[in-house]
Amino acid sequence: MQIIRTRSEMHSFSALHAGKIGFVPTMGYLHAGHISLVERARAEQSVVVVSIFVNPAQFNDPKDLEKYPVDLDRDFAMLEKAGVDAVFCPARSEVYPNGVPALRMSYDEVMNRLCGAGRPGHFEGVLLVVHNLFMWVRPQRAYFGLKDYQQYLLIKRMATDLELGVEAVGCPLVREADGLAMSSRNVRLTAAGRVAALAISKALFAAAELWRKGETAAAVQAALNSLLTPLQVEYALICDADSLATVLPGAPRPARVVIAVAAFVDGVRLIDNVLLT
Amino acid sequence: MQIIRTRSEMHSFSALHAGKIGFVPTMGYLHAGHISLVERARAEQSVVVVSIFVNPAQFNDPKDLEKYPVDLDRDFAMLEKAGVDAVFCPARSEVYPNGVPALRMSYDEVMNRLCGAGRPGHFEGVLLVVHNLFMWVRPQRAYFGLKDYQQYLLIKRMATDLELGVEAVGCPLVREADGLAMSSRNVRLTAAGRVAALAISKALFAAAELWRKGETAAAVQAALNSLLTPLQVEYALICDADSLATVLPGAPRPARVVIAVAAFVDGVRLIDNVLLT
Secondary structure, three states, X not given: OEEEOOHHHHHHHHHHOOOOEEEEEEOOOOOHHHHHHHHHHHHHOOEEEXXXXXXXXXXXXXXXXXXXXXXXXXXXXXXXXXXXXXXXOOOHHXXXXXXOOOOEEEXXXXXXXXXXXXXXXXXXXXXXXXXXXXXXXXXOEEXXXXXXXXXXXXXXXXXXXXOOOOEEXXXXXXXXXXOOEXXXXXXXXXXXHHHHOHHHHHHHHHHXXXXXXOOOHHHHHHHHHHHOOOOEEEEEEEEEOOOOOEOOOOOOOOOOEEEEEEEEEOOEEEEEEEEEO | OEEEOOHHHHHHHHHHOOOOEEEEEEOOOOOHHHHHHHHHHXXXXXEEEEEEOOOHHHOOOHHHHHHOXXXXXXXXXXXXXXXXXXXXXXXXXXXXXXXXXXXXXEOHHHHOOHHHHHXXXXXXXXXXXXXXXXXXXOOOEEEEEHHHHHHHHHHHHHHHHOOOOOEEEEEOOOEOOOOOEOOHHHHHOOHHHXXXXXXXXXXXXXXXXXXXXXXXXXXXXXXXXXXXXXXXXXXXXXXXXOOOOEOOOOOXXXXXXXXXXXXXXXXXXXXXXXXXO
């Protein structure tokens, strides 16, 4: 497994494997969710590149950036075992040699909803870094977990709208045995927080079940709110899965909905969702 | 000279000539200013591609779009004579198969000044189409007239910040013998308007002369305003050539300034500038 630190090395590698690269961009501190993306990439492309870069441009809270867990040796071992061909882990100065650019890439409507409402500038930072990672890695396909559903939606649109020649593939959210959505942030939970956090997936599963049974948006929303009462909720919403617009009481049921939650447990921001199609 | 109408043909052409392409994006109705860009491209790159596309995304005024002059046969003849290898002139449905995307690429500070202040959405539309033209044409270098100085500045920053691998080259503004900056829009001027429009370049030359002599920003601004009195002026400003911030009275003189004017003559919007370094 090749470890690549600079943009120019990355360019040489991608030129050599043009048209064959499956790419998994990550911020490191990997878990089984990431490895499932690597496995999908391996099944579909002959060369697999994973990037590890904790992107300062997407952290609206500097404390969250500071606390983001890092363990490169452990990540490298996991990726080597998973059969990855190259890991691109550039320094910040390599990605942003002149600091974070002032260029903002935005989808005003989709971006300001859900996570975008509480994290101003977050998705602009995500789109910027993913765009540039695509330029360096030049993948055929790139794989994203549907846990970050809004992120996936925005990246997929950007890849199409900016003619990046990359197919963004959304892959199923991976959960712990008890239902908690896997996240690099879970390691920051206390034992009690770890138990409390289960309320998120439980509330989502219950809401999804009610929705499938044909309950109204208002009824599902009420159940969701009630089940999440013990937590500090940032949002808990039933949304059209394409526009992310909230499904209003009495409005027609969209063909595809996503029920999405962001909540704080032990001061750790956790997100989760269920996609109903 | 090859005439290319589709993105896929353009891709094939650029793959064949990778690393050798000089690119001149235009909206057609060419004049000597465009041809000077083509000549520069020919001198520096072995393959020259010109695009002709009247980009609806950058017209904030639908009437202006409607009135934009078109004469493809004349353009083709000029480009053939100038030794262009390929002309890319896609239909709107080829460039925007799903309509103009909602993605906005913006530099809030630089973009909202000068032309950006009066034409909301204009530069966002320019950056979008130039980004995507770069993706299809894959040039080594792209050539832009300094008449659209703000546009050049924004494109150059985008090409760097988004790692497009394209060097944006700014080329001198080309003038008619009497000083009027060449523009595809000049054809819409009446005979009287054509004469009245000369006030723009005259005012700029006089202001530049005063600035070079060391006059204060306030004095140069006053002269500029006075010389432009007969016209309907949108802006006439002395700006820092990098940030486009207006040079305020009493502030230190920047190393590089641009004096820029936008004015309406016969209802036709004309722009011009002088760059002082």
